[in-house]
Amino acid sequence: MKHIAEEARVSIKTVSRVMNNDPAVKETTRSKVMDVAGTLGYRPNTPARTLVTGKSKTIGLLISDIGNYFFSEMVKGVQVATEEEGYSLLLCDTGENPDTELRCVDLLLGHKVDGLIMSSSRLQDEQISNIANYSDVVICNRIHPDEKVRSVCIEDEALHLATEHLIELGHRHFGYIGGPVRGRAAWMREEGCREVLARHGLEKPIVAAGFPVSIEGGYEAMNWILDVKPEVTGIVTYNDMLAIGAMKAIQARGLKVPEDISVVGFDDINFAAHADPPLTTISVPIFRFGYATAQLLFGAIRPGGNESPRHDVIKCHLVIRSSTGRVKA
Amino acid sequence: MKHIAEEARVSIKTVSRVMNNDPAVKETTRSKVMDVAGTLGYRPNTPARTLVTGKSKTIGLLISDIGNYFFSEMVKGVQVATEEEGYSLLLCDTGENPDTELRCVDLLLGHKVDGLIMSSSRLQDEQISNIANYSDVVICNRIHPDEKVRSVCIEDEALHLATEHLIELGHRHFGYIGGPVRGRAAWMREEGCREVLARHGLEKPIVAAGFPVSIEGGYEAMNWILDVKPEVTGIVTYNDMLAIGAMKAIQARGLKVPEDISVVGFDDINFAAHADPPLTTISVPIFRFGYATAQLLFGAIRPGGNESPRHDVIKCHLVIRSSTGRVKA
């Protein structure tokens, strides 16, 4: 920058002004400075800027497993929003380990990130509160008592849409295959199903819980249900993987989907449409979820932005394919 | 840091020494400083450090689409290696757009990243060469004439393993479903297949090219092959998505996999094992690929590290499942 100043015969501050698009510089000066900067291959030094302004134009994103489609798609949403704002994204994968997570937060705070997005955090409420003293934070799929902590949630209750769909098709005997035992999302989804059945005065679903959240887990869970309560005709699941496993188990017993038993999933993963049969499921706009999360953060931290904390919910919708059908007469 | 110095009654430099684990500080001083730092909630300021040392303890990763499983898994590998080294990861998704990519590089260089990993770059060789003047760079799945540019490639030729497998099973009439028309990987894979057939003195495969690289694309491509050359019994594909689509097309015509036609894929995506029938494919250790890429970079940039540029290849292997079988007598 000093170089440029000398070469263009202006003060160093004028160069700074040009770089920051200060309107108060004469057009001739501006273009001269830009020229010189161009030939010198100048690039502003972000750390130096950060040191004096306290702003790094960088946000941190903590997730538990980028290999998981949900997170990679969410990262995409965050990334797009981040780039639109001219910010950079510091990514940490915590591997669901709270110690790692804490180390990552320290690292990110050391980098002076302007904001932090914490997805599936394993930290305690008060630890997060404490972090929020150093940086704006948005947490995902979790509610937090501290009002300065923003949050965005997937509408997990949307599983009620799937349940209602089955009820309309005439189903009366339900099974539910659950997700991670102590998760908020798992709880909300199960409630979404249960609550609708109760409202319609139908019997409670038989619940298969504690199985691995995978195709194999769904297979085992379904077999268990079929053993315990063979009269079920409607199966609601925590997610698509379980649903696909459940369909396989049903078919392995010589029964048909949806003629004998209907199955619905949650997530609408890529493969859901190609499952056998194509899976009826709740579609989660994951990209939009990530995008909205980042937007919420930028609303607070972008220059001039000063939105007060908020709690957003991303709506989901039902996608009807061929794994659900009218119950047999 | 000044605070700590005052509180601990030492000079600011001593605090710095403690923070950098300089062995030349008395144990009593060290612990006192650590104590004070702890109670004051001190955290080193990375940008300030970067400003003076020129090292940011940060690397940049450019990819074209994090929503793609290949990249998200690769990011995971890079991320793990990065964390092991105590570095941070700045992630950019270029959306396959060279202009965006250039902007991202500028951003990253402005952040003074210590190294850059460029996956599926859309830039010209010389543009990359130029970038390599400012930062160490490792490129993925591409070779580069400039010797200071390191690279790591997937062993795309590994498709020859799949082809040999089919030959052993007695197949003589082959079809190949190709990938992105002008990609290096697509070319290498197709060659891997072609070269083996030539070596065995077998007839050339019929090649379906230009179809979308998706399940749907594979479906259409297979239909085309079946129309043009119905005697094929061995289908080799650019990747698993195409292979799965091909199997669907075969089955839709009332033929059976593998009894009538055998199909092999490439990638071993999660779903390959759950396809109908489970897909024989080339397994790509994507995580290890990302990890190795990062390792190559750190070998060059980590303090004390000074490895000279290298060109690595990540080996792949054949996974035999149920989509391939002996050709009918």
Place this chain on the structure above:
DNA sequence: ATGAAAGCGCTAACAT
């Protein structure tokens, strides 16, 4: 084993 001073590249505050 510890300290003092200079300066990394930039911007904020106050001139002019």
Place this chain on the structure above:
DNA sequence: ATGTTAGCGCTTTCAT
């Protein structure tokens, strides 16, 4: 419309 000065938090000489 442009320039001067100070200082962000840290590390690097060079002393002591």
